[in-house]
Amino acid sequence: MHMADALLSPAVGGTMWVATAATTVYCSAKVRQSLDDRKVPLMGVLAAFVFAAQMINFTIPGTGSSGHLGGGLILAVLLGAPAAFLAIASVLTVQALFFADGGLLALGCNIFNLGIFPCFIAYPLIYKKIVGNQPTQGRLLAGSLIAAVFGLQLGALAVVMETTLSGVSELPFSSFVLMMQPIHLAIGIVEGLVTAGVISFIWKARPEILERAAGDQPLGALSVGRILIGLGLVTVLTGGVLSWYASGHPDGLEWSMFKVSGQEELEAPDGVHRSLEEVQTKTAMMPDYGFKASEAGAGEPAGESGKLGTTVAGLLGGLLVMLLGMGIGFIFKRRAVSHPHPHQHPHA
Numbered sequence: 001m002h003m004a005d006a007l008l009s010p011a012v013g014g015t016m017w018v019a020t021a022a023t024t025v026y027c028s029a030k031v032r033q034s035l036d037d038r039k040v041p042l043m044g045v046l047a048a049f050v051f052a053a054q055m056i057n058f059t060i061p062g063t064g065s066s067g068h069l070g071g072g073l074i075l076a077v078l079l080g081a082p083a084a085f086l087a088i089a090s091v092l093t094v095q096a097l098f099f100a101d102g103g104l105l106a107l108g109c110n111i112f113n114l115g116i117f118p119c120f121i122a123y124p125l126i127y128k129k130i131v132g133n134q135p136t137q138g139r140l141l142a143g144s145l146i147a148a149v150f151g152l153q154l155g156a157l158a159v160v161m162e163t164t165l166s167g168v169s170e171l172p173f174s175s176f177v178l179m180m181q182p183i184h185l186a187i188g189i190v191e192g193l194v195t196a197g198v199i200s201f202i203w204k205a206r207p208e209i210l211e212r213a214a215g216d217q218p219l220g221a222l223s224v225g226r227i228l229i230g231l232g233l234v235t236v237l238t239g240g241v242l243s244w245y246a247s248g249h250p251d252g253l254e255w256s257m258f259k260v261s262g263q264e265e266l267e268a269p270d271g272v273h274r275s276l277e278e279v280q281t282k283t284a285m286m287p288d289y290g291f292k293a294s295e296a297g298a299g300e301p302a303g304e305s306g307k308l309g310t311t312v313a314g315l316l317g318g319l320l321v322m323l324l325g326m327g328i329g330f331i332f333k334r335r336a337v338s339h340p341h342p343h344q345h346p347h348a
Contacts, residue, residue, distance in 0.1 A: 001070070001155055001184070001253050002095070002110050005103030005276060006268040009166035016162065017108030023116065024089060030082035032332045036218035039079070042209075044326030045231045046075055047087040048318040051094065052239030053194075055289060055314055057247040060186045065255035066247035067187030070155070072118030073148050074195050077127065078202060078209060080216040081119040083329075088115045090324045094317060100284035104276040109162050113155040122151030128214065135210070140200055145192035152188035156180045159253060168269055171260050179256035187252050202227065239314025243289070244307050289313035 005013070035043075050071030057066040071091070075084035089111045095101040102110045130143035160180050164173045202209055208222050249255070254264040268277060286292070290309035 001113065001152075001159060001251070002092075002102035003106040003113075003159055003162070003253070004265065004268075005105040005273050006266040007159075007163045007166060007169055007171075008103075008106055008109065009168050010105065010272045012162055012166045013105040013108060015108075016112050020089070020108040020111045020115075023085060023112070027082035027085045028332060030216065031086060031329075034080060034083070034216045034218050035329050035332055036220065038219040038222060038224050039083070040326055040329035041228055042219070042224055043079055043083055043087055043329050044322040044324075045228050045235065046078060047090050047325035048322035049231050049235045049238070050075060050088065051091045051321040052235045052243070052314055052318050054091070054095075055239055055243040055246060055310075055317075057249070057251060058190060059247040059249055060183065060252075063183065063186070063255070064249055065183055065252055066249040067184070067190060067252050068246075069191055069194055070114050070118060070148075070152060072114055073122060073127065073144065073151060073191070074198050076119040076123035076213075077195075077199050078213055080213045081123055082216065084119045084123075085115045086328055087325050088119070090328065091321050094321050094324060096280070097283045098285050098320065099289055099313060099317060100280055100287040101289070104280050105273065109159075113158045113162075117154040117158070118147070118151035121154065122147040126150055135203060135207070137200060140203065141193075141196045144196035144199060145189065148192035148195050149185060149188035152184050152191060153181060156184035156252070169261075169266055171257065175260045176256060179259045180252070183252040183255060201230075205230075235318050236315065239318045240311045243310050243314045286313045286316070289317070 050069065053069040053071060055068070057068045059066050072084060072088050075087045078084075079087060092102060092107065092110050092114065096104055096107050096110070127143040127147035130146060131139045157177065157180070160173060160177045163169060163171055163176065199210070206222065206224060206227055209219065209224065209227070212219055212222070250258060250264050257266070258264045268274065281287075286309065290306060290313060
């Protein structure tokens with residue numbers, strides 16, 4: 001559901017940038033109160049896991065479309081909403097800058113759509129209400145499924161609204177929304193099942209992580225070493241190997257655009273769009289998660305070169321996201337130590 005710049009006007013894209021920036025400032029202030037030496041690396045590893053998971057597009061049977069994990073709900077359950085928003089923002093920023101996945105003008109929209117709805121609406125208003133204070137396997141499954149579907153439906157609707165308000169494409173609201181909502185319902189069900197699986201694993205291994213994330217509390221002396229190792233290994237396997245088997249079908253947004261307009265990608269207007277496209281061309285070291293044409297290797301089989309490029313992109317992208325997520329965490333943690341909360345004794 002990564003929007004391209006061609007769908008947006010500068011006015012709508014700029015407005016969503018401002019909304020996203022304001023939310024980032026709010027989340028930054030909240031996160032400074034809950035980060036500690038154990039939550040910072042968890043934030044980085046989980047962000048890397050979501051990056052790797054998003055590389056795997058799964059086929060939606062009978063549609064010719066595919067979808068991928070959003071990850072916002074998983075992050076919110078395990079980190080709390082503010083830290084989760086910053087983590088998903090890190091993922092989407094790395095994707096846009098270094099892999100040309102989603103436009104730069106659209107980055108504010110993409111962070112808002114994939115961050116706000118799962119973290120600040122679906123998680124507190126649906127997931128937490130269903131799961132409650134005494135989770136069970138059934139409640140975790142129901143909460144994950146319903147919250148994931150609801151969050152993705154809101155995100156898909158927001159894409160349609162942002163596109164319609166921009167008025168730079170010829171995608172009619174009624175036809176576009178009739179394609180977007182059902183296909184993202186199917187994607188949301190898969191995301192809900194994956195979310196339930198990941199959260200159930202953490203719940204069985206360290207239920208305290210979920211409890212402290214729900215209250216935006218530090219992890220304190222809680223040992224998370226095994227969780228970090230397990231998530232790290234899954235991230236490497238997912239980004240480095242499983243990403244080879246991602247579906248080649250267009251994702252839900254591209255599929256919907258094709259059904260309505262006959263095109264999976266639209267031509268971007270001149271002006272701001274072209275300027276940002278040129279910037280992205282310079283920053284994207286591995287566009288579309290592969291080597292650039294000049295780096296692919298003339299004598300190497302295309303399939304092998306493609307797999308190697310995907311592996312490098314998965315591992316490098318995961319590392320960048322992890323470093324960015326942990327870097328943000330360490331900066332906020334240091335600022336929190338330098339400027340302790342007014343009700344917190346600095347030596348407590």
